[in-house]
Amino acid sequence: MKKIQKYIFPNVFLILIGLSWLFDFAAGKQIGINFWMFFKEMILFLPLMFVLIGLFDVWVPREKIEKHIGSASGWKGTGLVILLASLQAGPLYSAFPFAYILWKKGCSIRNVFIYLGAFSTIKIPMITFEIGFLGLKFSLLRTLITLPVFILIGYLMEWYLKDKDFDVKQP
Amino acid sequence: MLAIVSIVLFLVPNETFVKYMGEGSGIKGWITAAVFGSVALIPGFIAYPLSGILIDNGVSYSVISVFITTLMMTGFLTLPVEVKFFGWKVSFIRNMVSLVAALFIGFIMGFFL
Numbered sequence: 337m338k339k340i341q342k343y344i345f346p347n348v349f350l351i352l353i354g355l356s357w358l359f360d361f362a363a364g365k366q367i368g369i370n371f372w373m374f375f376k377e378m379i380l381f382l383p384l385m386f387v388l389i390g391l392f393d394v395w396v397p398r399e400k401i402e403k404h405i406g407s408a409s410g411w412k413g414t415g416l417v418i419l420l421a422s423l424q425a426g427p428l429y430s431a432f433p434f435a436y437i438l439w440k441k442g443c444s445i446r447n448v449f450i451y452l453g454a455f456s457t458i459k460i461p462m463i464t465f466e467i468g469f470l471g472l473k474f475s476l477l478r479t480l481i482t483l484p485v486f487i488l489i490g491y492l493m494e495w496y497l498k499d500k501d502f503d504v505k506q507p
Numbered sequence: 508m509l510a511i512v513s514i515v516l517f518l519v520p521n522e523t524f525v526k527y528m529g530e531g532s533g534i535k536g537w538i539t540a541a542v543f544g545s546v547a548l549i550p551g552f553i554a555y556p557l558s559g560i561l562i563d564n565g566v567s568y569s570v571i572s573v574f575i576t577t578l579m580m581t582g583f584l585t586l587p588v589e590v591k592f593f594g595w596k597v598s599f600i601r602n603m604v605s606l607v608a609a610l611f612i613g614f615i616m617g618f619f620l
Contacts, residue, residue: 370553377550427550429585432592449601456579462551469559470571474620478572481615485608486580492604497597507591 381426388424389437402442409444414487417447421454425461428452439504446494448504453486524557528574530565537613540570544577545606548584568620573613580605 353371356364405413424434434455435448443451458479466475524543528536549557558571581602582589589598 373553374548374550377552427548427585428579428582429588432589436592452601453580453605457576459551462555465551466555469555470562474568474572477616477619478575478612481572481612482576485612489601489604489608493597493601496600502597503594504592505594507588 377427381430385424385426385430385434389434392434393437393441396441398441401438405438405443405447407444407446409447413444413447414450414490417443417451418454418458418483421451422458422460424455425459428456431455436504436506444494445497445502446490448490449493450487450490453482453489457482457486524561525564525566528561528566528570530567536566536570537573537610540574540613541577541606541610544574544609545581545602546583547578548582549578551579554578567617569613569617572616573609576609576612577606580609 349371353364353368355361356368403409405417409416421431424431431452435452438451439448463475463479466478524539527539554575558575561574562568562571583602586598586602589601593601
């Protein structure tokens, strides 16, 4: 019974949207389109991210991660994490599993948070889109200003969490 | 969750954003942008066109950068997911720090545009 209850809302929602299309109800149709956009983003990027995580887990050995983006890595490690993050695309929640795998393989606290920051704000696949709607000047400025800010956040988080047995859990 | 966001996005028309974040909205515009950006969960390919419309309607570039940055870096709707990986404390701190950072980014953007 509990299981059925859990799925009542999504089902009612989908049925209502279906009915809106049938009866040409504008509000319902617009909500349907909005929902489709979100759903498309999730369905497009999540599987890709999971494939990437799987391959990463198998192909990239722990020693490599530790050496290049571990706690002993310097600016080169930071650059590498930012490059890695900016090449990926998708909503922020799809970055959490990847952050977990990075952490599991010995990535430093600082680089985990720099990864999350870069993933959310600098995306090479999205930047053409941003330039198209907001202009080159805005996009470049925003990227250049954001970059040092989240690197700073990475350092801050590391400074704060260093002795606090921080851990990324597998849900 | 995605269903709720699509309903809310329909109920709040673009004019409302312009009213609260537009010209002369001052600090209120910043707060609206930050709060809305943090709570909302909008993919880039809706957020950028929406921002473009807002700019055309007189919303300032710094308010838009606050909006876009909070939209991407802080997510109160996705907090339950984040907590599963990082725990309550770290997730909360990360979101709060990101929120402050977004306001700071908007502030700096104001000098350039």
